[in-house]
Structures are given as structure tokens and as C-alpha cells.
Amino acid sequence: MRLWRAVILLNLAVGVGLLLGWLAWGQQIPRLEQQLRDAQQRVLLVGVERTWVVSGVVRAVIPETQLIVVTHEEIPGYMPAGMTMGFKAASTKVLEQARVGDVVKFILKGVPPDVEITDIEREGKS
Ligand SMILES: [Cu+2]
Numbered sequence: 001m002r003l004w005r006a007v008i009l010l011n012l013a014v015g016v017g018l019l020l021g022w023l024a025w026g027q028q029i030p031r032l033e034q035q036l037r038d039a040q041q042r043v044l045l046v047g048v049e050r051t052w053v054v055s056g057v058v059r060a061v062i063p064e065t066q067l068i069v070v071t072h073e074e075i076p077g078y079m080p081a082g083m084t085m086g087f088k089a090a091s092t093k094v095l096e097q098a099r100v101g102d103v104v105k106f107i108l109k110g111v112p113p114d115v116e117i118t119d120i121e122r123e124g125k126s
Contacts, residue, residue, distance in 0.1 A: 042077045051109045052076070057126045058102045059084055061095060068098045068117055070106070078112055088116040101126050 056072035067086035074081040087108065089095040097120050098104070106120040 047111060049109070049111050050078070050115075051107060052078070053105060054108050055103075055105050055123075058098050058100055058104055060086075060100060061098045062086065063095060066092075066095055068095065068106075068120070070104070075108065089120075090116045090118040094118065094120055097122070 052075050054072050054075055056070035058068060058070055060069035061067075062069065065086075066089050068089050069084065069086045071082070071084040072079070087106075089098070090109075094117055099122070102122045103124040103126050104120050104122055107118045108115050109118045110116055
């Protein structure tokens with residue numbers, strides 16, 4: 001066999017090997033990256049400021065303590081769904097936007113457990 005034939009065959013073998021390797025492993029990378037992102041979403045990093053967009057229903061508004069009591073959906077990495085609890089409103093404006101019985105989406109922001117509602121938006125009536 002001539003040398004150039006051996007070189008071409010070797011290159012082809014390496015090329016096929018790389019292709020098979022990419023097919024086997026390379027295509028897993030996007031899936032692994034997605035899993036990593038999901039896991040990071042679920043882990044509560046202590047001492048790190050977090051922001052969540054949370055759905056819920058307003059149950060009470062307590063101006064004296066600046067609290068909005070809501071039954072909320074899951075807050076990933078922080079709280080399960082179905083809890084009814086009070087969150088501090090970041091401002092009087094936010095507090096005034098909350099009405100008992102409203103179905104809302106709100107922004108919860110802070111370093112857990114020191115979190116507060118920085119914005120609230122009405123989506124409907126329960
Ligand atoms: Cu809760």
C-alpha cells in the first residue's frame with residue numbers, strides 16, 4: 001500500500017471515530033446543560049439574593065404590618081405550593097395594589113428568609 005493511501009485511510013478512521021463520539025456524547029451536552037440549569041433553579045443558595053415570579057391569591061392585606069397574606073404556588077427552591085402566608089410589601093404602593101380575593105402574579109425578591117413583594121399584578125378574581 002502506498003503511503004498516501006495509508007494516510008487517507010487513517011484520516012477517515014479518525015473522522016469516523018470523531019463523528020461516532022460526537023453522536024454518542026456531544027448530543028448529550030444540551031440535555032446536561034438543561035438539567036444543570038433546572039438543578040440550579042431548585043437549590044436555595046443561602047445568602048444570595050433571589051427573585052421569583054410567583055402566582056397566588058390575596059387572602060388579606062394588613063397595612064399595620066405592611067403584610068400581604070397570599071396562598072401561593074410553588075416558589076422553586078424555597079417553598080412548596082399551597083401555603084398561605086404573609087409577605088412584606090416593599091412599599092405602600094405595592095400594598096395598595098393588593099386586593100383581597102385577587103388572583104395575582106407578584107415579584108418576590110430578597111435574601112431568604114428576608115424576602116418582600118416588590119411588585120404585584122392582578123390577573124383576575126378568585
Ligand atoms: Cu410560603
